[in-house]
Amino acid sequence: MLVIHFKHSAFIDYVPIYTVLQQLFLRQLCTWRIQAACSIALCAFNVQAGEVRVATAANFTAPMKLIATYFERDTGHTAKLSFGATGQLFAHISHGAPFDVLIAADESTPQQLIAIGLGVADSSFTYAIGTLVLWSANPTLINNSSQILYSGKFGKIAIASPTLAPYGLAAMQVIKQLGVTSMVTPKLVEGASIGQTFQFVASGNASLGFVALSQVRSNGVIQNGSAWMVPANLHAPIRQDAVLLTAGKDNQAAKAFLTYLRSDTAAAVIRHFGYGL
Amino acid sequence: MLAHIDQEAWQAIGLTLELATVTTVVLLILATPLAWWLSQTQSTWRAAVSALVTLPLVLPPTVLGFYLLVVLGPQGWLGMLTQSMGLGLLSFSFSGLLIGSVIFSLPFAVQPIQYAFQAMGRRPMEVASTLRATPLDAFFTVALPMAKPGLLTATVLSFAHTVGEFGVVLMIGGNIPGETRVVSTQIYGHVEAMQYTQAHWLSGVMVVFSFTVLIALALLNKRSEQAAV
Numbered sequence: 088m089l090v091i092h093f094k095h096s097a098f099i100d101y102v103p104i105y106t107v108l109q110q111l112f113l114r115q116l117c118t119w120r121i122q123a124a125c126s127i128a129l130c131a132f133n134v135q136a137g138e139v140r141v142a143t144a145a146n147f148t149a150p151m152k153l154i155a156t157y158f159e160r161d162t163g164h165t166a167k168l169s170f171g172a173t174g175q176l177f178a179h180i181s182h183g184a185p186f187d188v189l190i191a192a193d194e195s196t197p198q199q200l201i202a203i204g205l206g207v208a209d210s211s212f213t214y215a216i217g218t219l220v221l222w223s224a225n226p227t228l229i230n231n232s233s234q235i236l237y238s239g240k241f242g243k244i245a246i247a248s249p250t251l252a253p254y255g256l257a258a259m260q261v262i263k264q265l266g267v268t269s270m271v272t273p274k275l276v277e278g279a280s281i282g283q284t285f286q287f288v289a290s291g292n293a294s295l296g297f298v299a300l301s302q303v304r305s306n307g308v309i310q311n312g313s314a315w316m317v318p319a320n321l322h323a324p325i326r327q328d329a330v331l332l333t334a335g336k337d338n339q340a341a342k343a344f345l346t347y348l349r350s351d352t353a354a355a356v357i358r359h360f361g362y363g364l
Numbered sequence: 365m366l367a368h369i370d371q372e373a374w375q376a377i378g379l380t381l382e383l384a385t386v387t388t389v390v391l392l393i394l395a396t397p398l399a400w401w402l403s404q405t406q407s408t409w410r411a412a413v414s415a416l417v418t419l420p421l422v423l424p425p426t427v428l429g430f431y432l433l434v435v436l437g438p439q440g441w442l443g444m445l446t447q448s449m450g451l452g453l454l455s456f457s458f459s460g461l462l463i464g465s466v467i468f469s470l471p472f473a474v475q476p477i478q479y480a481f482q483a484m485g486r487r488p489m490e491v492a493s494t495l496r497a498t499p500l501d502a503f504f505t506v507a508l509p510m511a512k513p514g515l516l517t518a519t520v521l522s523f524a525h526t527v528g529e530f531g532v533v534l535m536i537g538g539n540i541p542g543e544t545r546v547v548s549t550q551i552y553g554h555v556e557a558m559q560y561t562q563a564h565w566l567s568g569v570m571v572v573f574s575f576t577v578l579i580a581l582a583l584l585n586k587r588s589e590q591a592a593v
Contacts, residue, residue: 174556199558243456248539250557276456276538279552287538291438292455 137340138165140185142176144192146254146281146299147215147327150360151190157356158347164340172280174251180205180332187335188344190214190327192281193253197330210331214348215362217325218300219257219317222309224291229313235295236267243276245287245296254281257322258297264321300361307359319363327362369565375542376550377569383458383546384526387465388473391522392515394466395473399514400503402474403481421471425531432464432536456538461546464532472521480514481507513588517581524577528570 143151148170155166171179173192180186180200189206191197194213200206221236223229228241235241246262247255255277262271278284281299288296297317303309329348335341347353354364369377402414420428435442436455442463446454454460488510492502508515530548537544539553547566554563 172556174558177558178555242453243538245538248553248556251553276540279534279539279549279556283535286433287455290433292433292436292443292453292536293538 136163136165137338137343138167139335139338139340139344140167140187141169141190141344142180142184142186142188143168143170143190144173144176144327145170146192146217146301147190150215150301150356150362153356154348154353157352158344161352162340162343162347164343166340166344172251185334186332187338187341188329188331190329190348192217192327194326194328197328200330200332205333207331207333207336210345211328212345212349213326214329214353215327215357215364217254217257217327218319218361218363219254219261219297219322219325220300220303220309221295221315221317222288222298222303222312223295223314224289224312225294226311226313228295229315231313231315233265233267233315235315236262236265236271239270241294242274243287243293244271244274245276245278245284245293245298247281247284247297248277248279251279252281252284253325253327254284254297254299257317257325260322261297261317302361304361369569370562372541373547373550373562373566376545376547376566379542379544380527380546380548383461383465384523386462387469387526388519388522390462390466391469391473392519395470395477395518396508396515399474399477400481400507402478417474418471420468425468425529426535428464428468429532429535432460432467432532436460436463436536455536456540456544458543460536461533461544464536465526465529468529468532469522469525472525473518476514476517476521477511478514480511483514484510513585516584516588520577520581520584524574528574 141151141155151168151170155168158164158166169176169186173196176184176186176189176191177196177200180189181203189197189200194211197206197211201208201211221229221233223241229235246258249255249259262268276287276293278287278296281302284296285298285302287293288298300309300316303311303314329345331341331345357364398413398417402410402417433455434440436446436453437443438447438453443453443455446452454463484507488506489499489502492506493499497505528548529546530552533544533546533549534552537546537549539545539549547570551563551566551570554560554566
């Protein structure tokens with residue numbers, strides 16, 4: 088930049104006919120020079136404290152807020168958090184939404200972003216594994232077993248949409264594995280996300296439903312209603328992957344954030360909220 | 365073009381049209397007396413009732429959907445009522461969607477009819493009563509025919525607004541094929557699942573439909589204006 092503006096001012100000096108233009112241009116150059124100086128100073132500052140724009144899957148909202156707090160305290164960087172359904176975030180990112188990293192609720196979205204050049208190759212990793220639980224707001228409905236599904240003695244059963252949410256897909260696999268498809272299908276209702284599915288069950292509109300353990304567990308125990316912890320061997324693992332986006336590939340804070348997500352501090356938070364690792 | 369729309373989409377389109385038709389019929393039956401009362405009354409309750417009728421116009425559908433979920437649920441008063449009547453819960457059912465749609469589109473039905481009654485003034489009803497028509501008689505033979513443009517607008521708007529309904533259905537529907545999966549929620553599903561081709565086709569159908577409805581409405585209004593002259 089310096090080279091360019093020296094050349095230009097030299098050029099203008101030899102063309103006195105454009106005095107007005109010249110003055111305007113020189114004034115502009117001064118502004119540029121000040122701006123350049125400022126941005127150099129900022130750059131130097133940025134090495135210490137940058138900002139990372141994080142797009143996070145809605146089901147990971149609570150742990151992410153806590154992890155971001157610790158991240159900011161430990162590294163001095165700032166994390167700007169946005170939350171949404173993974174599919175929605177994908178649509179936003181592919182239309183130019185300004186995010187540096189995506190904390191997805193599945194493993195396919197990060198792969199897809201890498202495939203279309205919006206994610207940095209080899210930067211994706213599994214940061215948490217979701218645990219599925221059959222849950223009811225009614226404290227006596229589920230007796231810590233899958234028995235209720237065979238008995239058919241319930242109203243509606245809610246799952247997340249299998250095409251939209253990995254928890255929904257896992258729930259369908261469980262239903263199939265248990266051989267209760269014909270019993271369950273007529274009573275099935277779908278939430279657009281695992282959040283909405285939880286809402287259906289918590290409000291009692293659905294008698295029970297397959298939700299995420301992270302939604303019903305706090306302080307290490309399931310506080311309300313009744314539940315059956317779905318054995319992990321009944322469905323494919325619900326891997327939640329994170330990926331560095333192309334927009335953030337030179338952002339030190341973004342890289343630091345992804346490293347922090349793999350730290351022991353983050354792992355403790357992730358486990359505390361009912362996710363596996 | 366229609367070859368691109370699959371079986372599932374046709375089912376959603378059929379259900380949407382069914383919901384919109386039933387909603388419109390229910391709304392016309394409910395909204396006409398309500399609009400008449402609002403246009404005639406001097407009651408102190410008028411402002412409150414009028415505001416209540418307009419409320420769904422300003423409230424986000426999420427508020428309506430959330431309250432419906434609570435009210436229709438096992439602890440809600442409507443849910444308790446339907447359960448005691450042996451109907452079970454209405455959430456995740458066509459009836460539940462119907463209740464939601466009727467509330468959601470209420471202002472679109474009431475307001476055009478109310479304005480038509482107000483524009484008519486008191487004179488025609490007074491003339492009818494001097495000719496010894498009973499108030500009910502006068503209402504059906506004088507007021508209703510005179511309010512025809514308003515009724516037509518209410519019909520078209522209720523129908524179109526129900527077709528375009530999304531938030532409420534998403535929140536109380538449960539996405540059951542053939543029961544609560546309408547076109548708008550189907551499009552949402554396609555977009556979320558990144559099935560952009562299907563989303564494009566269904567969205568295209570919606571745009572063409574809405575445009576046609578609005579053109580039809582404009583033509584109807586023009587015709588009734590000319591008839592009035």
